[in-house]
Amino acid sequence: MTSGQAVVEAKRLEELGVPRRTIWRRCEPGGVWRMLLPGVVLLGNGEPTEEQRIEAGLIHARESSMLTGVSALRRYGLKKLPDFGDVHVLVPAGRAIASTGFVHVERTRRLPVPRIRAGVPTAPVPRAVIDAARRTPELDPIVAMMAEAVQERHCVPRALAVEIDERSRFDARLLRGLAPILGGAHSVAEADAWSLWARSGLPAFRWNVKVFDATGRFVAKPDGWCDEVGFAWEVDSRGYHSGGDQFRATLARNARYAAAGIVVLQTLPSRIRTEPNLVLDELRAAFRSAQRRPRPDVHIG
The missing domain is CATH 3.40.960 (Endonuclease; Chain A)
Structure with a gap:
């Protein structure tokens, strides 16, 4: 991933010879750097871009993590999406990492094989749709996401049904949302x-x-x-x-x-x-x- 200003782990800066006290001083209010997340530094003091937030979230989540939910669906070009304002990442079930700041961490025993989208490991569309839908309280945005994913040929309805069965079999909202899509509805x-x-x-x-x-x-x-x-x-x-x-x-x-x-x-x-x-x-x-x-x-x- 490329960005105007680098996002790096504070530990990496120390490995490169930057003293810890220098890192903290530069990340103080009014400093030249920003601490985006615990131990994750933006080498600049402006507002982070969406790409920088994603990069910071994946650094926080560490290896084998991947982007999912709304942020992942944007990378596939989907537009009819709710706005959660956070970065949703998947991590292996045994990893002791908590959600923090703008990062929503979800531990899972069913970590999918990621697709690389613009340099970022990203969950496949069916998984990203259902991960986003489970966090969406209203039915209309759920239907809109499912319909767009199918209509734009990112996945088939059956793939969404499999994800619901595997991940959310007791969530009646998702089944209600999917039923007309399985029937052929496009909106x-x-x-x-x-x-x-x-x-x-x-x-x-x-x-x-x-x-x-x-x-x-x-x-x-x-x-x-x-x-x-x-x-x-x-x-x-x-x-x-x-x-x-x-x-x-x-x-x-x-x-x-x-x-x-x-x-x-x-x-x-x-x-x-x-x-x-x-x-x-x-x-x-x-x-x-x-x-x-x-x-x-x-x-x-």
């Missing part, structure tokens, strides 16, 4: 839709499948699809679909639905939470409408 809004559909009593829905007409031309990729009657459910965000290219794309999509004879219900994501019973009524009514006419000659692929 919090789609997870809400999946949960509402589960209450509807309607036949099986498929999620995020591609629909083609009789000639093989692409029609759409609906959020929810009932293949039994050829019925599509789109959970359309007003902000995303109301302007510019997105609005034109939505109109073109709806025209393709109409040309293919597909009944489609459009629902704002917010209504699934604020008016769930009304949305359920609309969902069932739209399904019955689709059921009353011959199934359109379309297929999924």
Whole structure:
């Protein structure tokens, strides 16, 4: 890892000939260095960067430690993450190292094989997601992390299920969060839709499948699809679909639905939470409408 100012262990400075009293004097308030963690020194007096905090955390945790949780997921490029403001590291179960300062230390008997990301030993994505999720009290951020990890092809849903089983089998929140992802949901809004559909009593829905007409031309990729009657459910965000290219794309999509004879219900994501019973009524009514006419000659692929 490279940084503007080095982060080093105080013991290493002593080995290089810097007297202990000099180290402490330079780390006093107003000094030229900063003691970031017990025995870990920033050779500068500014605020540490995220990279310097990570480096300090791994020095504190010592060999065989690795980054996990939110800080690890950022290194994989994930963005829909809660903000804990600390550095989460894994260490072997027998290591007597405590959390301190901005470092959250977690001892584990299941230390995974790390991936090296920008020079840092980092837990694999499924483990990092579940480690972050176990510390997250709200369900929405958990679903968002899981959905982004799967949608961006960092892992498959089954890998998350294995981690939950191995690490958090009694945490019902994680199972609730994963259920719609296993079903094919790609976002919090789609997870809400999946949960509402589960209450509807309607036949099986498929999620995020591609629909083609009789000639093989692409029609759409609906959020929810009932293949039994050829019925599509789109959970359309007003902000995303109301302007510019997105609005034109939505109109073109709806025209393709109409040309293919597909009944489609459009629902704002917010209504699934604020008016769930009304949305359920609309969902069932739209399904019955689709059921009353011959199934359109379309297929999924």
